[in-house]
Amino acid sequence: MPAKIHVQDLWKEYERTEQLDSAALRGVNLEIQGGEIIALYGQSGSGKTTLLNIIAGLDRPTRGRVSVDGKDLGSLGERGKTDLRRRRLGFVFQFFNLLPTLTAFENVYLSLELAGRSDREPAFAALASVGLRTKANRYPHELSGGEQQRVAIARAMVKEPAIILADEPTGNLDLRTGEQVLDLLTGRCREHGTTLLMATHSPLTCRVSDRILRMVDGIVVEEPATGEMPS
Ligand SMILES: Nc1ncnc2c1ncn2[C@@H]1O[C@H](COP(=O)(O)OP(=O)(O)OP(=O)(O)O)[C@@H](O)[C@H]1O
Numbered sequence: 013m014p015a016k017i018h019v020q021d022l023w024k025e026y027e028r029t030e031q032l033d034s035a036a037l038r039g040v041n042l043e044i045q046g047g048e049i050i051a052l053y054g055q056s057g058s059g060k061t062t063l064l065n066i067i068a069g070l071d072r073p074t075r076g077r078v079s080v081d082g083k084d085l086g087s088l089g090e091r092g093k094t095d096l097r098r099r100r101l102g103f104v105f106q107f108f109n110l111l112p113t114l115t116a117f118e119n120v121y122l123s124l125e126l127a128g129r130s131d132r133e134p135a136f137a138a139l140a141s142v143g144l145r146t147k148a149n150r151y152p153h154e155l156s157g158g159e160q161q162r163v164a165i166a167r168a169m170v171k172e173p174a175i176i177l178a179d180e181p182t183g184n185l186d187l188r189t190g191e192q193v194l195d196l197l198t199g200r201c202r203e204h205g206t207t208l209l210m211a212t213h214s215p216l217t218c219r220v221s222d223r224i225l226r227m228v229d230g231i232v233v234e235e236p237a238t239g240e241m242p243s
């Protein structure tokens with residue numbers, strides 16, 4: 013299977029200085045295959061969000077190459093990158109990022125519409141699959157944090173993306189709810205063969221992943237395989 017995400021010698025400097033060692037990313041290399049579930053584990057400020065934003069095509073690297081789902085981001089225009097995001101990528105964020113003026117159903121359906129689909133049934137099915145069919149007409153403020161994150165998972169999964177990028181998906185939930193959300197997210201991805209890249213501080217997230225990529229000061233270091241707890 014071709015690598016779904018391929019990153020080669022990636023650097024990101026937010027501020028232009030002569031010293032490259034102050035850069036947020038300092039020569040990241042990684043290769044993620046289709047269907048892998050990966051924890052990108054590292055301390056605050058190590059560069060996780062920066063890396064996810066560049067992989068999503070939302071920010072540009074200072075240098076280096078990124079290919080996502082077989083497409084070289086450097087040679088895609090803004091329109092190409094938007095299209096890739098809408099059709100092939102799903103996102104889950106720490107603060108859920110649901111649109112407050114749309115119901116749970118509308119939040120999920122919007123993602124389907126942006127991917128060029130107009131059938132409503134998959135949006136209901138996606139909500140049902142996260143146990144929220146009966147709450148489809150609720151607005152985000154009428155849902156608990158765990159429920160909002162389940163809507164966000166339904167929204168990410170509904171278009172059957174090749175890849176889901178998740179930035180601290182359990183960071184704003186209590187331990188038990190976080191565990192449930194994580195089981196749901198990884199379970200659905202395993203079922204569909206979706207590649208999942210999760211940025212996290214949490215050892216729990218590492219435990220449910222196939223591989224741990226540790227980020228230290230803008231560099232990615234591979235950790236031992238499955239089941240190993242990072243120290
Ligand atoms: N827009 C920005 N402008 C300038 N510096 C930035 C910007 N965004 C991030 N940085 C810096 O880049 C480095 C990496 O930040 P990043 O947000 O990628 O870390 P992170 O690993 O996601 O941290 P956290 O776990 O706290 O979310 C930090 O030193 C941060 O201060």
Ligand SMILES: [Mg+2]
Nearest residue numbers: 060061062179
């Ligand atoms: Mg971050």
